[in-house]
Amino acid sequence: MSEQIAIRIPERLARSLEELVRAGRFETRADAVRAALEALVDQERRRAIGERIVEGYRRIPQDDDEFPELREAAIRSIREEPW
8 A cells, every 4th residue: 555645845856856767767756756765764764773772882881801702603693604
């Protein structure tokens, strides 16, 4: 299911959008707008995750004694990759 929304954009932005379509980067202006919105939503999701990670380290700071164990765990996980 999809939802239709109506927006107004400045002429300059509309021309740039049309140039992207003419250049073949997107099939339609709607495709370009959808791609931009998806990128924005993904960027915001990643920013929020980053903030939660930072907050977690603020609440429970990493201890230097953990580094050898973390290094070994990282090496094990890399070795387990099927490449």
